[in-house]
Amino acid sequence: MTRYILRRLIAMPFLVLGIVTLAFLLTTVTKGDPLTAIVSDRQLNNPEVVAAAKAKWGLDRSLPERYVIYVGNLLTGDMGTSFITRRPVAQDVLYRLPATMELVIAAMAVGATIGISLGVLAAYFRNTAIDHAARFFALFGSSIPVFWLGLALLYVFSVQWGILPGPGRLDARATPPPMVTGFMTVDTLMAGNVRLFLDAVWHLILPAFVLGWAVAGTISRLVRANMLEVLSREFILTARAKGAGEFRVVIRHALRNTLVPTLTVIGYSFAYLLTGAVLTETIFSWPGMGSYAVDAARGLDFPAIIGVTIVGGVIFLITNLLTDIAYVVANPRVRLG
Amino acid sequence: MTALSAPRMIRPRWLTLPLMVGVLLVLFWLLATVVAPLMTAHDPLDMVGRRLQPPSWDHLLGTDALGRDVLSRTLHGARHSIPIAVAVVILAVAIGASLGALAGFLGGLADTVIMRLVDVTLSFPPMLLAMAVAASLGPGLWNAAIAMVIVWWPVYARLMRAQVLEVREREHVEAAIASGATRTRVLTRHILPLCWTPVLISATMDLGQVILLAASLSFIGLGATPPTPEWGSMISDGAAQFYSWWVALGPGLAILTIVLGFNFIGDGLHDYFDPRSR
Amino acid sequence: MSAHTPLFEVRDLRVAFGPGGILGEAVRGISLHVDHGEVLGIVGESGSGKSVGMLAALGLQPEGARVSGSVRFKGRELVGLPRRDLRELRGSRIGMIFQDPLSSLNPVMTVGDQIAEAVRLHNRDMSRKAALDRAKDLLALVSIPQPDRRLQQYPHEFSGGMRQRVMIAMAVANDPDLLIADEPTTALDVTVQAQIMDVLADLKQRLKIGLILITHDLGVLAGHADRVAVIYAGQVVEQAGVDDLFARPGHPYTRGLIASIPDMTRMDDRLFSIEGTPPALGHLPSGCAFNPRCTVAQDVCRHLAPQTHVEGDHNATCHFAFQNVVSAA
Numbered sequence: 001m002t003r004y005i006l007r008r009l010i011a012m013p014f015l016v017l018g019i020v021t022l023a024f025l026l027t028t029v030t031k032g033d034p035l036t037a038i039v040s041d042r043q044l045n046n047p048e049v050v051a052a053a054k055a056k057w058g059l060d061r062s063l064p065e066r067y068v069i070y071v072g073n074l075l076t077g078d079m080g081t082s083f084i085t086r087r088p089v090a091q092d093v094l095y096r097l098p099a100t101m102e103l104v105i106a107a108m109a110v111g112a113t114i115g116i117s118l119g120v121l122a123a124y125f126r127n128t129a130i131d132h133a134a135r136f137f138a139l140f141g142s143s144i145p146v147f148w149l150g151l152a153l154l155y156v157f158s159v160q161w162g163i164l165p166g167p168g169r170l171d172a173r174a175t176p177p178p179m180v181t182g183f184m185t186v187d188t189l190m191a192g193n194v195r196l197f198l199d200a201v202w203h204l205i206l207p208a209f210v211l212g213w214a215v216a217g218t219i220s221r222l223v224r225a226n227m228l229e230v231l232s233r234e235f236i237l238t239a240r241a242k243g244a245g246e247f248r249v250v251i252r253h254a255l256r257n258t259l260v261p262t263l264t265v266i267g268y269s270f271a272y273l274l275t276g277a278v279l280t281e282t283i284f285s286w287p288g289m290g291s292y293a294v295d296a297a298r299g300l301d302f303p304a305i306i307g308v309t310i311v312g313g314v315i316f317l318i319t320n321l322l323t324d325i326a327y328v329v330a331n332p333r334v335r336l337g
Numbered sequence: 338m339t340a341l342s343a344p345r346m347i348r349p350r351w352l353t354l355p356l357m358v359g360v361l362l363v364l365f366w367l368l369a370t371v372v373a374p375l376m377t378a379h380d381p382l383d384m385v386g387r388r389l390q391p392p393s394w395d396h397l398l399g400t401d402a403l404g405r406d407v408l409s410r411t412l413h414g415a416r417h418s419i420p421i422a423v424a425v426v427i428l429a430v431a432i433g434a435s436l437g438a439l440a441g442f443l444g445g446l447a448d449t450v451i452m453r454l455v456d457v458t459l460s461f462p463p464m465l466l467a468m469a470v471a472a473s474l475g476p477g478l479w480n481a482a483i484a485m486v487i488v489w490w491p492v493y494a495r496l497m498r499a500q501v502l503e504v505r506e507r508e509h510v511e512a513a514i515a516s517g518a519t520r521t522r523v524l525t526r527h528i529l530p531l532c533w534t535p536v537l538i539s540a541t542m543d544l545g546q547v548i549l550l551a552a553s554l555s556f557i558g559l560g561a562t563p564p565t566p567e568w569g570s571m572i573s574d575g576a577a578q579f580y581s582w583w584v585a586l587g588p589g590l591a592i593l594t595i596v597l598g599f600n601f602i603g604d605g606l607h608d609y610f611d612p613r614s615r
Numbered sequence: 616m617s618a619h620t621p622l623f624e625v626r627d628l629r630v631a632f633g634p635g636g637i638l639g640e641a642v643r644g645i646s647l648h649v650d651h652g653e654v655l656g657i658v659g660e661s662g663s664g665k666s667v668g669m670l671a672a673l674g675l676q677p678e679g680a681r682v683s684g685s686v687r688f689k690g691r692e693l694v695g696l697p698r699r700d701l702r703e704l705r706g707s708r709i710g711m712i713f714q715d716p717l718s719s720l721n722p723v724m725t726v727g728d729q730i731a732e733a734v735r736l737h738n739r740d741m742s743r744k745a746a747l748d749r750a751k752d753l754l755a756l757v758s759i760p761q762p763d764r765r766l767q768q769y770p771h772e773f774s775g776g777m778r779q780r781v782m783i784a785m786a787v788a789n790d791p792d793l794l795i796a797d798e799p800t801t802a803l804d805v806t807v808q809a810q811i812m813d814v815l816a817d818l819k820q821r822l823k824i825g826l827i828l829i830t831h832d833l834g835v836l837a838g839h840a841d842r843v844a845v846i847y848a849g850q851v852v853e854q855a856g857v858d859d860l861f862a863r864p865g866h867p868y869t870r871g872l873i874a875s876i877p878d879m880t881r882m883d884d885r886l887f888s889i890e891g892t893p894p895a896l897g898h899l900p901s902g903c904a905f906n907p908r909c910t911v912a913q914d915v916c917r918h919l920a921p922q923t924h925v926e927g928d929h930n931a932t933c934h935f936a937f938q939n940v941v942s943a944a
Contacts, residue, residue: 018457023469030473139355139604143597145549147556148572148589155582234718240675241713242733242785243706252732257723275464279553283576293465297472298558309469313461 005328008321017071019313023306024070028063030302035059038303040083079310080303084295089307093289097311098182099169100288103211103281104273106204110212111273112219112266116255119223123231124250126224134224138217146276150210150283157206165203167285174199207284211276215269222265226258233257260330267323271316353608359601366595369415377409381566389581399583401574403564410566411587417567418595421478422547425485426540432486433493434536440494441501442524452498455491463488467550471559478551478567481560485550489543493536500532507531538606545599552592568592620690622825623709623793624648628684628694630664630671630849632896636681639897642668643849644684649825651792654816656840656857657829658872662893664849665829666797673709673795674701689792707737710786714798716778720770726781727766730754733788753784757814776807783814787822794818795827800835812839833869834876837861842928845869848894848904855929865924865931867909903934911935 030036035050038057043049054060057080058069073079079089115138122134157164169184170176176184177191185204188197230236231254239253274290281290289308296304369376379385384404385396392399398407440451458466470484504510505528513527554560555569563570568588575585630642642664649655659665670676672686672693686693688709693701705711713719721729730753731746738746747766754762757780770778779799786794796815800808816839819826828840836843836857843860845853845868853866864870871889891908894900900907906916915934924936931937 014453015457015460018453019460022457022461026469026473135355135604139597139600140593143545143549143593143600145552145556145569145572145589145592145596147553147569147576148585148592151572151576151579151585152582152589155579159580234713234715235721237670237675238711238713238719238782238785239721241673241705241711243702243704243736244732245702248736253721253724257721259723271462274462278464278468279556282557293468294557297468300472300475302473305469305472309461309465312465316462317460 002328005321005325008324012317012321015317016314019310019317020071020074021067023310024067026306026309027070027302036302038080040301043083074310079307082296082304083301084299084304089303092292092304093307093311095182096287096289096292099184099286100274100277100281100290102183102185103204103207103286103288104270104277106208107211107273107276107280108215108266108269110208111215111269112212112262114212114216115219116223116262118216118220120227120250120255122220122224123227126228131224134220138220141213141217144213145279146210146214147279147283149213150207150280153206153210154283164206165199167283169200169203169286170196171199171203207280207286210283211273211280214276215266215272218269218272219262219265223258223262226261227254230254230257260327263330264323264327267319267326270319270323274312274316353605355601356605359598359603359605362594362598363602366415366419366591366598369412370419373409373412373416376412377406379406379409381405381410381413382564389578389584391581392583398587399581401571401584402578402581407571407584407587410571411568411591413566414568414571414588414591415595417478417561417565418548418551418592421482421551422544425482425489425547425551426544428482428486429489430493430536430540433490433495434497436490437494437497438501438524438529438532441498442505442520442528448498451494455494458488458491459495461488463550464553467554468557468559471554476559476562478555478561478565481551481554484554484559485547488550489547492543493540496536496539497532500535501528504528504531542599542603542606545596545603548599549592549596552588620687621648622650622653622689623827624685624687625668625672626685626687628668628672628686629682630667630676631681631683632677632679637897639899641680641849641896642671645844645846645849645851647844647851647854649793649827651825652819652823653842654819654826654828654840656833656836656843657827657846658831658833658836658843659846660831660893662895663846665846668846668849669795669797669827669829673705673711674698675705703737706733706786706791707789708791709793709795710788710791711795711797712779712782712786712799715802716775716782717770717802719782720778722770725767725769726754726773727751730766730781730785730788733785737789749788750784753788754781756787756818757781757784759784774807775803776810779803779807779811780814783811783818787818787824790822791824793825793827795829797829798831799828801831808835815839832876833872837876845872848899850904850932852905852933853929853931855931859929863929863937865926865929865937866905866933867911867935868905869931871910905933 027038035044035053038053038059039050057073058066061069077090079093081087082089082092085092118134118137122131125131154166158166165171174196177187177193177196180187180190184200185197188200236249236253239249244253277288278290278293280286281288282294285291289311293305293308295301296308382405385406386400386404388400388402388404390396390400396406396408398411401407401410436451440448467481467484467488470487471481474480474483510523510527513523518527551560552567552569552572555567556573558570558573561567561570568591571588572585575581575588578584625648626646628642628645629640631640632638645664645668647655647657657665657669667676671680671682674693674696676682682694684694688704693704720726727747727750730750731743734746734749735741735743751762751766754765759765759777759780770781773781794815799815800811803811812835815826815828818824828836830836833843840857843855843857844851845866847868853860853864853869855865860869861873864873868889871887874887875889889908894904900917902915902917902919903909903912903921906912909916913934919934921932921934921936923930923932926937
């Protein structure tokens with residue numbers, strides 16, 4: 001198992017290189033002219049800008065040479081300049097990354113809580129109405145388009161009932177705290193403003209639920225299947241014979257035995273959350289990487305969209321690796337055996 | 338411990354309620370794909386009433402910002418979403434399964450090159466990669482389709498390769514090789530026919546997810562272009578008319594029901610093939 | 616029956632499956648009893664209902680099973696007792712150990728935590744530290760060396776015999792009055808089997824507990840049980856003191872079981888086994904349940920359920936009980 005992790009670690013740089021290569025290929029297919037991927041339409045008539053871009057990215061060189069220059073620029077953290085914000089893409093992405101991470105982590109917490117609870121209930125009450133309801137809820141969550149769900153919930157909870165706030169990370173009238181970590185919940189606390197912290201949590205609820213529901217479905221189905229298997233094992237009978245109550249039997253003995261696969265599916269759900277975040281952020285005016293990517297895609301801002309894709313791919317690779325490591329650490333038999 | 342089994346003979350084991358509901362939902366939308374014009378009173382592109390009318394007997398799902406009938410646009414939407422999804426899956430299976438079969442059968446360098454390509458493609462969050470490709474190719478439903486094929490083919494490549502590797506070890510294949518059959522013949526006659534079933538099942542179940550992805554791309558503005566009645570872009574219109582909730586209701590329910598249909602079918606098949614989870 | 620109240624007494628216990636019991640009864644009216652310091656052996660093939668019956672007596676029947684009859688523990692009726700009250704008895708007054716110690720122990724909890732849990736479940740005020748100390752003493756009680764170190768290990772780090780010792784330590788954690796051991800040695804190596812039986816016999820002596828030993832192997836009972844109940848198809852077909860049973864088996868099934876005990880002294884002999892399999896749930900033959908497999912069955916056995924014949928402390932349920940002794944296979 002440790003050898004497996006080691007192999008994965010060694011493969012990492014190659015996969016990152018693959019991601020970069022694919023991203024480079026994308027720049028070469030844009031509208032047939034790579035210049036359009038580097039210089040915005042408005043600047044194309046400005047000979048100075050065009051000349052500078054050509055020199056920097058080596059556009060008059062051959063394809064292999066350009067590839068080397070591209071990788072070299074990336075290595076120094078240069079992903080080009082966004083057409084829309086006119087700032088370096090790397091800077092934009094770093095600035096917006098924390099908002100996405102905050103949303104994704106909150107959604108993961110929501111999804112894991114709902115998913116594990118439903119999975120446990122469904123397994124314990126298998127083939128009853130509770131089981132069927134849980135399964136339907138799960139299927140519903142993975143069938144509903146997040147961008148539509150977001151709109152619908154905003155309309156119902158914010159506009160009609162007014163019990164949850166509208167889009168954004170904070171009340172529009174509030175002054176945001178100074179950005180330290182970029183996590184609004186953390187920054188408000190660091191600024192010592194509890195009211196603002198609660199407002200930030202308040203604003204997280206809807207988008208986190210919208211994003212978390214779909215992964216809740218996947219998690220609940222896996223937890224259900226694993227719980228069914230574990231609940232039929234002998235040590236469950238042992239626990240009951242010891243005089244343990246049902247709650248203790250289910251949570252402490254059965255659920256704890258499904259921890260490893262559950263952890264794994266939660267880790268892998270990260271990919272889905274990143275995908276979903278793109279759309280959720282758009283609906284909730286969440287200033288993260290996702291809405292940045294959507295704005296970039298809509299405005300054909302190629303350096304930005306390709307930059308986000310590379311960063312997204314790398315984040316995805318890292319979380320999958322961390323998940324695999326967690327799998328080894330959390331499983332006493334793999335660790336010691 | 339005594340093994341106990343309850344009799345469950347009332348209806349065939351594979352015929353579960355979710356499966357039936359799924360099939361009905363999918364059949365409804367397939368029907369809409371074929372005969373949408375007969376199901377609606379209005380042309381999806383005509384301005385048939387005042388703009389942003391709430392639902393009424395004339396317009397069951399109201400009208401949109403241009404005074405078009407949302408119900409007829411929703412039903413016509415099936416004619417774009419479903420053929421696109423089917424085309425994407427067929428292309429992705431064609432490319433993915435061929436490459437996967439070659440990788441599994443040839444091994445060596447071909448295997449390495451193809452599978453590393455698969456690994457790299459699967460290293461991206463699917464939506465981000467699809468967006469990047471679609472944006473690079475430019476807006477339009479068919480460019481979005483190409484982007485989706487690029488995102489989706491590795492799934493089938495992996496599946497097909499695993500199948501081929503498994504079937505290749507069976508006795509009848511070794512017998513065929515021993516009796517002097519050519520490599521092509523071994524692959525096409527003795528291996529491939531046994532590999533298709535899981536790939537096709539998985540492809541059918543993926544249709545719902547592909548519809549969802551296509552709608553997402555259109556919602557962002559990278560798929561269908563106006564005035565095409567495509568569900569994702571209709572919801573995008575609805576988002577622009579946020580307070581006229583009915584504009585997004587029809588297309589949203591359309592996506593929900595058809596994806597739910599495919600998911601129900603997938604769930605039913607899953608139960609049938611994996612009785613452990615029952 | 617004597618006038619005093621037995622430690623544990625089961626009367627006409629029935630366990631039925633399916634709605635309204637349509638799937639049949641796995642246990643069809645078992646009656647038996649055990650006293651302090653006594654070992655009752657229950658023997659029967661797998662699927663005979665011996666495990667299901669004893670589990671059901673403690674409220675551990677499978678989902679959807681209906682239990683009827685009477686189970687008295689120190690005079691207190693257990694059938695129909697609220698789940699909470701049953702739970703208080705289990706693990707404190709009545710301990711249980713099972714066949715496969717590997718699958719019976721929780722793989723992701725340390726052995727110490729599992730024993731300490733058994734202690735604390737019935738001593739709510741005890742600290743975790745004190746419970747772990749008690750767990751250490753218990754490991755020493757079942758002769759596990761280096762209990763300090765062993766407490767922190769997981770079940771997969773133990774050998775089969777050591778695991779079963781852990782199970783026993785857990786079962787006697789609260790000084791129970793009754794210990795039910797369900798095939799405690801079946802999954803173990805032959806050499807280890809004897810050690811485990813010695814541990815059980817030793818505990819019985821020291822703690823003065825009643826012990827119910829459930830097994831499919833009559834041979835295990837020969838040196839360890841005081842009395843034996845033979846179970847076939849959910850019923851007790853013969854019950855007697857252990858010596859009496861071996862000397863004068865009254866039921867053809869018992870004779871078959873005795874004949875199938877492997878005899879180490881006769882190397883040439885191939886192992887005798889009773890032909891056929893026990894009836895499946897809900898598929899009882901008419902007449903005597905054993906008749907399709909019985910070597911001495913007559914016409915009457917196929918039509919009429921046999922009566923119980925009593926001779927002193929020895930009873931057998933067979934049309935030809937205590938006869939045919941000579942003609943046995």
